[in-house]
Amino acid sequence: MKKILIVILMLTSIVEAQTTDYRDLWQRGSYAKAIAALEARFERLTYRPRSMRRDYAELLFTVGHIDKAIDVLEGLALSATDPAAMIRLAQLYRYRGRAGDFEGIIMLTEQQLQSLSNYRRGRDDVLAEGQLMVLNGEDPRVILRHFSMLTNAFPSYDDAFVAAGDLALSKRAYDVAERQYTQALKANSENQEALAGLAQCYYHASDQRIETVMASLNTMNPNHPQMRLLRVERFLDLGKADEALAVLDSVTTINPNHLEALGLKAAAFFLKDDSVRVAQLCEEMFAINSLFSGAYRIPGRLASRHYRFEEGRAFQAQALEVDAEDHEARLLLAFDLLRLGKDAEARGELEAVFAADPYSVR
Numbered sequence: 001m002k003k004i005l006i007v008i009l010m011l012t013s014i015v016e017a018q019t020t021d022y023r024d025l026w027q028r029g030s031y032a033k034a035i036a037a038l039e040a041r042f043e044r045l046t047y048r049p050r051s052m053r054r055d056y057a058e059l060l061f062t063v064g065h066i067d068k069a070i071d072v073l074e075g076l077a078l079s080a081t082d083p084a085a086m087i088r089l090a091q092l093y094r095y096r097g098r099a100g101d102f103e104g105i106i107m108l109t110e111q112q113l114q115s116l117s118n119y120r121r122g123r124d125d126v127l128a129e130g131q132l133m134v135l136n137g138e139d140p141r142v143i144l145r146h147f148s149m150l151t152n153a154f155p156s157y158d159d160a161f162v163a164a165g166d167l168a169l170s171k172r173a174y175d176v177a178e179r180q181y182t183q184a185l186k187a188n189s190e191n192q193e194a195l196a197g198l199a200q201c202y203y204h205a206s207d208q209r210i211e212t213v214m215a216s217l218n219t220m221n222p223n224h225p226q227m228r229l230l231r232v233e234r235f236l237d238l239g240k241a242d243e244a245l246a247v248l249d250s251v252t253t254i255n256p257n258h259l260e261a262l263g264l265k266a267a268a269f270f271l272k273d274d275s276v277r278v279a280q281l282c283e284e285m286f287a288i289n290s291l292f293s294g295a296y297r298i299p300g301r302l303a304s305r306h307y308r309f310e311e312g313r314a315f316q317a318q319a320l321e322v323d324a325e326d327h328e329a330r331l332l333l334a335f336d337l338l339r340l341g342k343d344a345e346a347r348g349e350l351e352a353v354f355a356a357d358p359y360s361v362r
Contacts, residue, residue: 026059027192029223031254035059050076054085062225064257066096066288077105081112083128090135095259097289106135126150127160134163140171140359151183158188165197172361174201192217196226203230225251225258232264236302241268257288263298270299271306293323301332309339327357 022041025034038056042048053076060069070092076085086109093102113121113129121129130146147164151157165180178201184194195217202210210230217227228251235244245268251261262285269277278299285295300315316333319326331353337346353360 022055022059026055027190027221029221031059031062031223035063050080050082050085054088057085057088061092062255064255066092066257070096077108081116083109083112083116083132084124086112087128087131087135094135095289097291099291106132123150123154123157123160127157127163130160131163134167140167143167144176147180156187158184158191158194161187162191162193162197165194169197169200171359172204174205174361177201190220192221192224195220196224196230199227199230203233223250223254225255225261229260229264232261232268236264236267236271237305239271239306241271244268259285259288259292259294260298262288263292263294264302266295267299267302270303270311291323293319293326293329295319296322297326297329297332300329300336304332304336304339309336312336313340325356327353327360330356331360331362 022034022038025031025037035056038052038059041052042056053072057069057072057076060066060072070089073085073089073092076082077089086105090102090105090109093099093105109128109132113125113132116125126146127150130143130150133143133146144164144167147160147167150160151164154160161180161184165177165184168174168177168180178198181194181198181201184191185198188194195213199210199213199217201207202213214227214230217224221227228247232244232247232251235241235247245265248261248265248268251258252265255261262281266278266281266285269281282295285292296315296319300312300319303309303315304312313333313336316329316336319329320333323329330349334346334349334353337343337349
């Protein structure tokens with residue numbers, strides 16, 4: 001009997017050790033538990049590895065603690081040469097609407113990368129260099145060649161394939177993005193960001209393979225935010241605002257500061273003709289990022305999808321008042337103007353978009 005109890009206790013301790021590993025919890029979508037497990041590990045360590053601190057920042061951001069994540073990354077970025085941390089910090093500054101800080105960290109990152117001689121650059125540094133090129137708005141063809149050079153040198157480096165896929169996806173080159181995400185999954189079949197990116201490609205291409213990809217991602221992590229937002233998009237396509245809101249509530253319960261989710265909530269309430277709630281949500285988004293033109297662009301996109309072109313046009317005009325460099329909003333405005341028969345105005349907007357972003361397939 002005692003031997004049985006000892007075996008049971010040993011098995012229990014093994015299971016507990018497995019379930020308290022923060023990476024395992026993170027991958028299964030138990031974000032709050034992952035943070036708690038990582039903080040508990042920090043308490044036992046005299047030295048906290050930089051990789052774990054970067055993970056900590058990412059987890060904090062995932063649950064909406066944006067400023068805490070920024071604090072962690074600032075400590076990493078300013079204490080040693082760490083281009084990867086600086087790139088992520090730049091992205092979070094932009095997410096928070098801190099334009100001045102964004103420009104400053106971009107300059108510091110450029111200086112750091114220049115200070116690293118070629119033989120001192122690891123693959124993460126080369127990846128960070130490509131991501132810096134993306135943030136600076138450089139020629140996507142040049143950036144893709146940069147990522148290709150990296151993946152040729154490190155064919156199992158799935159993060160580099162994902163970065164290339166994300167760039168292609170942002171330019172609506174879905175065939176290129178699909179190839180990159182597929183390569184990432186060949187290197188690491190459990191790369192959730194690659195699966196999420198592939199699902200987005202299939203969604204935009206109306207490809208039925210989306211069902212298989214989303215099922216795989218759901219099995220790994222039922223709380224993956226991009227997967228849930230794709231479900232929302234599909235509900236909103238069908239005008240099912242209440243179903244969309246139910247999914248969105250599950251996203252914002254985990255991360256109340258998820259800007260895209262809040263923008264889609266505003267779109268859902270627009271479809272319900274609840275202008276008061278739309279305005280409230282816009283204020284919530286601007287409290288997070290005063291430069292977030294998506295507060296108007298996202299509901300405007302859904303308005304036009306449901307043939308409410310005049311309202312879509314008005315939303316995109318508001319988005320451009322917030323951020324005149326929102327090329328997506330300007331493109332959507334041009335489409336709405338075309339649908340309203342205002343061809344001359346539309347052409348002017350389209351020419352402005354093409355001049356600013358000639359590499360978007362759309």
